[in-house]
Amino acid sequence: MTVALADLDEPLRLLDADGALVHGAETERWHALADALTLEDRIAMQRAMVVTRAVDMEARNLQRQGRLGLWVPSVGQEGGQVGMAFAMRDQDTVFPSYREHVIAHVRGVEWMQIVDVFRGARHGGWDPAATRGCRIYSLVIATQSLHATGYAMGVTMDGAVGTGDVERDEAVLVCYGDGATSQGDASESLVFSSTFDAPLVTYVQDNKWAISVPSRVQSRTPLHLRARGFGHRAHWIDGNDPLIAFAVGRAELDAARAGSGPGYVVADTYRMGAHTTSDDPTRYRSSEEEAAWQRRDPIARLAAHLRAQGVEDALLRNIDEEAADTAADVRRRTLEASSPPSDVIFDHVYTDPHEPLAQQKLALAEFEATFGGDA
Numbered sequence: 001m002t003v004a005l006a007d008l009d010e011p012l013r014l015l016d017a018d019g020a021l022v023h024g025a026e027t028e029r030w031h032a033l034a035d036a037l038t039l040e041d042r043i044a045m046q047r048a049m050v051v052t053r054a055v056d057m058e059a060r061n062l063q064r065q066g067r068l069g070l071w072v073p074s075v076g077q078e079g080g081q082v083g084m085a086f087a088m089r090d091q092d093t094v095f096p097s098y099r100e101h102v103i104a105h106v107r108g109v110e111w112m113q114i115v116d117v118f119r120g121a122r123h124g125g126w127d128p129a130a131t132r133g134c135r136i137y138s139l140v141i142a143t144q145s146l147h148a149t150g151y152a153m154g155v156t157m158d159g160a161v162g163t164g165d166v167e168r169d170e171a172v173l174v175c176y177g178d179g180a181t182s183q184g185d186a187s188e189s190l191v192f193s194s195t196f197d198a199p200l201v202t203y204v205q206d207n208k209w210a211i212s213v214p215s216r217v218q219s220r221t222p223l224h225l226r227a228r229g230f231g232h233r234a235h236w237i238d239g240n241d242p243l244i245a246f247a248v249g250r251a252e253l254d255a256a257r258a259g260s261g262p263g264y265v266v267a268d269t270y271r272m273g274a275h276t277t278s279d280d281p282t283r284y285r286s287s288e289e290e291a292a293w294q295r296r297d298p299i300a301r302l303a304a305h306l307r308a309q310g311v312e313d314a315l316l317r318n319i320d321e322e323a324a325d326t327a328a329d330v331r332r333r334t335l336e337a338s339s340p341p342s343d344v345i346f347d348h349v350y351t352d353p354h355e356p357l358a359q360q361k362l363a364l365a366e367f368e369a370t371f372g373g374d375a
């Protein structure tokens, strides 16, 4: 039987589109969890979103000027991301996709580390000790769902699950999009994490489009119902509401670390920009659809909530200025950045010397030499 998305109730939310708190039978237990967020935390969430958006827009401009090979915008999806990022505990690990700039930023990934990925200047991983467990982006759809599952199974084998100490036990977050759920890897991850009670939480950003394919044609059943069929505790949340993302994310990560097995969170959100700078969304979606989602902007929503909590406009303006400064700094550093020598792309593929690769490295060096040092 086909279950139409329209037949379902609304996704869970604690903040409505105007930033007012929502109360109802389903919300109170989530409010109780969101209450752990102090006003300072909420301001920090707003700062992370605003700074990320400013850098995001600047990176898009830099790509247009030929300074980056590609850029993948997160504009519009910052709300759910910031909630999930704040829901993680220090010892947790996250395997992002390529659009989780807020999560990477909150974990401590430097902006230039992200820019370097899209300049094609970074070929290895990020140091998990320096990024509080944020693994490098993956541009191969859903592949990181398997990395995350295996890693989470390893956490269990290390005895770092279910000891009762939430400050020590570990949970793993993996992020991907609605389109990635169509990949076999994503289904295998659901099976294995469920079978092995792995401490894994999957955060699916249903941003409505897998490039030009709408999410509604990719699944006959809503994605959270599919995940329940695999034995995951699954939720459908408003992906532009940082508070519900925090509450559900915190509950699921803590349940996973306690040994209760995997959780699954589907965020109802929207990719406001192009899929990447190589894409033209005007070819496949309407400006009415975009305008409707514009009214649900997570940054405006949390700003309204903060104002209602007594935060002054001057503070919000300071955040805007800080964001503009950060973006300008990223621009300056990108313009100044040099490219690594091309032969390093061979250096971290295998642990041990590898003859065919050594030959390829030599062949590239000989080819580049034909340009007389101007390759």
Ligand SMILES: Cc1ncc(C[n+]2csc(CCOP(=O)(O)OP(=O)(O)O)c2C)c(N)n1
Pocket (backbone or CB within 6 Å): 099, 139, 140, 141, 176, 177, 178, 179, 180, 181, 205, 207, 209, 210, 211, 271, 275
């Ligand atoms: C294994 C694989 N197949 C195809 C692609 C090409 N591709 C890049 S992005 C994308 C759509 C992804 O959509 P979704 O998972 O919804 O994530 P979003 O980009 O919307 O965040 C596809 C098919 C790829 N990168 N990797």
